[in-house]
Amino acid sequence: xxxxxxETAFIGTARHESVDCLLDAFHTSAAxxxxxxxxxxxxxxxxxxxxxxxxxxxxxxxxxxxxKPHFQPLKQGGAWNYVPxxxxxxxxxxxxxDQGGHGHGGTVVTAFDEILDHAAGFGECRGSGTAxxxxxxxxxxxxxxxxxVK
Numbered sequence: 001x002x003x004x005x006x007e008t009a010f011i012g013t014a015r016h017e018s019v020d021c022l023l024d025a026f027h028t029s030a031a032x033x034x035x036x037x038x039x040x041x042x043x044x045x046x047x048x049x050x051x052x053x054x055x056x057x058x059x060x061x062x063x064x065x066x067x068k069p070h071f072q073p074l075k076q077g078g079a080w081n082y083v084p085x086x087x088x089x090x091x092x093x094x095x096x097x098d099q100g101g102h103g104h105g106g107t108v109v110t111a112f113d114e115i116l117d118h119a120a121g122f123g124e125c126r127g128s129g130t131a132x133x134x135x136x137x138x139x140x141x142x143x144x145x146x147x148x149v150k
Contacts, residue, residue, distance in 0.1 A: 043139035088115035
């Protein structure tokens with residue numbers, strides 16, 4: 001499914017002052033079916049989302065095209081609902097490095113991870129990824145959703 005450039009113009013527009021606020025908004029907006037709010041959390045159209053299936057490795061723009069039909073208003077069930085466990089988030093913060101003009105400035109949070117509960121079938125999951133701070137706000141560069149094996 002193709003996506004026009006204008007259709008995803010809101011990607012990268014979120015304004016969250018902490019990684020916790022960013023991740024909370026990311027999960028809440030999916031549960032509420034708030035498509036634009038969810039995708040505004042990605043830093044750019046080239047940011048990545050890696051899903052639970054090995055084939056699910058998308059740019060934010062590609063993921064938008066896949067996810068758009070799944071987003072519904074809250075009263076109809078939202079898109080999907082992953083709830084972070086209290087005090088499960090961990091962070092490692094490192095300064096950003098400009099490598100060949102591709103740096104983003106600000107601060108990169110590497111290896112953030114959180115334990116998520118999915119009541120509708122997957123049980124315990126894990127979310128991990130990278131967020132970047134740009135102009136004092138945090139945005140996702142990559143989010144990776146996994147289902148643990150016991």
